[in-house]
Amino acid sequence: xxxxxxxxxxxxxxxxxxxxxxxxxxxxxxxxxxxxxxxxxxxxxxxxxxxxxxxxxxxxxxxxxxxxxxxxxxxxxxxxxxxxxxxxxxxxxxxxxxxxxxxxxxx
Amino acid sequence: xxxxxxxxxxxxxxxxxxxxxxxxxxxxxxxxxxxxxxxxxxxxxxxxxxxxxxxxxxxxxxxxxxxxxxxxxxxxxxxxxxxxxxxxxxxxxxxxxxxxxxxxxxxxxxxxxxxxxxxx
Numbered sequence: 001x002x003x004x005x006x007x008x009x010x011x012x013x014x015x016x017x018x019x020x021x022x023x024x025x026x027x028x029x030x031x032x033x034x035x036x037x038x039x040x041x042x043x044x045x046x047x048x049x050x051x052x053x054x055x056x057x058x059x060x061x062x063x064x065x066x067x068x069x070x071x072x073x074x075x076x077x078x079x080x081x082x083x084x085x086x087x088x089x090x091x092x093x094x095x096x097x098x099x100x101x102x103x104x105x106x107x
Numbered sequence: 108x109x110x111x112x113x114x115x116x117x118x119x120x121x122x123x124x125x126x127x128x129x130x131x132x133x134x135x136x137x138x139x140x141x142x143x144x145x146x147x148x149x150x151x152x153x154x155x156x157x158x159x160x161x162x163x164x165x166x167x168x169x170x171x172x173x174x175x176x177x178x179x180x181x182x183x184x185x186x187x188x189x190x191x192x193x194x195x196x197x198x199x200x201x202x203x204x205x206x207x208x209x210x211x212x213x214x215x216x217x218x219x220x221x222x223x224x225x226x227x
Contacts (some may be wrong), residue, residue, distance in 0.1 A: 034213040043217035
């Protein structure tokens with residue numbers, strides 16, 4: 001099975017900051033990498049699919065990049081509603097594993 | 108608009124079974140699949156398995172093989188997930204999510220979640 005790791009596990013940032021979260025796969029997954037945002041008590045929300053494609057309705061301050069084993073989610077200017085936990089997920093092979101998550105909170 | 112509406116919270120004793128439903132609306136049910144994902148309290152997301160609403164094909168997480176069954180009722184656009192021989196570590200919020208009809212890909216719409224508590 002493919003294992004996913006994320007760094008950092010948590011970060012503190014201020015409104016307006018540029019935030020970068022990294023996800024790494026244990027083997028190459030091409031561009032089969034998706035990103036989700038989850039707020040407390042809510043279901044996850046798809047932000048990015050296929051490494052860099054923005055899901056409909058998601059603000060353009062979110063972007064994704066990478067291929068192979070290393071991927072990045074960037075929030076260009078953090079907004080108050082962006083404080084949440086972010087998960088990556090590989091869809092290259094079954095089981096479609098999630099990363100352990102990165103919690104973004106207020107500095 | 109696409110919606111997935113799940114059944115309500117459940118409390119079960121160890122060894123019992125639970126069946127969670129997920130009613131889809133706003134899209135052609137048989138053109139997609141459904142994956143089930145669970146989240147234990149304070150933990151991350153765990154994929155449990157997938158079912159194609161087109162032909163009923165399934166793919167389950169190895170650790171749940173033999174305890175989980177996923178089905179669909181195309182007449183009501185509803186997916187079901189049954190988990191048997193419940194243990195305390197099955198306590199979690201269970202989510203259904205829309206997926207591809209052929210293989211599991213990404214999950215673009217999610218249900219609201221169903222809390223299943225396993226306790227004696």
